Amino acid sequence: MSPRNHAYFLAGAGDEQTSAVNESAFRQAHVTPRMLRDLRGGTPETTVLGQKLAAPFLIAPFAYHRLLHQPGETATARGAEAQSIKMVLSAQSSEPLDEVRAVGPGSDWFQLHWMGSRQATLELAQMALAAGFTTFVLTIDAPVQGVRDREIEAGFRLPPDVSAVNLAKFASPSFSPRDDAQSVIFDHVAQILPTWADVAWLIETFQAPVLLKGILHPEDAAQAQRIGAAGIIVSNHGGRVLDRASATLSALPPIVERLGPGYPVLMDGGIRRGVDILIALALGAKAVLIGRPIACGLAVAGDLGVSHVLRLLSDEFEIAMLLSGCATVQDIRRDLVYLKL
């Protein structure tokens, strides 16, 4: 990656403490493997929201794949398709959503941003639904961009030929700062940010399942469940928004405890090895999402690079299951992992 792309794709916000603890939390978790179990007929397959997954992970939504490779999101989707892994397409995709959706059956999850109003957000969701996306992820943890010092230092900006093409038709929100404004940032953005009532409205109005991505607090998780979210994704946006936010792996167990075993809780942040997926599942995640390693695969070798990273993660996960005595994902239980956080 160029130094600018490196700063955009791999850095975290602020002092990068949250992006660092996302990864280091996994190293504080220790697996206590079980031996001599009958592993015949074992499989890494699982079911999430009634959908069969070849392994319990998906590609996380991330913006502007064309910065890394030409083509961008369609190449990533092809790499995912080759390994039967699902991809969540970012609202900030740099290729048209219908072209990405056409790559194959697995590319059917779409990530939504709040578009400034209920109607505009619903319109984006309807657009993706009409293109054949079936499952939706509303990201709620990035109402404003984090403090991205490394990007600023590197002089990162989008080149003229890369943009969020699917959002082009949406007007950028207009601000009317008051003359007596006390706060530059609050006065500019707070008026167009969604609240729980807006998100509850979207979930009720829109005809397809919506998961909420970017939850760390158990009470927010309970609120998401109450308003009918199809599931949640425990996430801090890979440490790109609030630096000092807790590691997602630390946030996961109290959330799972609060919501009970049946509700779909997914997580992302810091997963770099197949055994990390096993650890997240032991702590109660039904599946995980993976961001930066996929960006690296795409940057190195396009669809083949993405496919290769996914294969490595799948193989490592299966090996971790075998070595810890788990024939199925249901066997990956809480007592398999000792957390030293």
Ligand SMILES: Cc1cc2nc3c(=O)[nH]c(=O)nc-3n(C[C@H](O)[C@H](O)[C@H](O)COP(=O)(O)O)c2cc1C
């Ligand atoms: C460069 C970059 C761009 C991202 N863009 C989006 C986005 O458009 N929408 C979104 O919901 N999350 C976005 N994310 C967050 C990811 O979906 C995910 O939460 C995070 O990357 C997971 O952490 P990991 O990279 O450590 O696996 C982005 C992450 C990165 C690294």
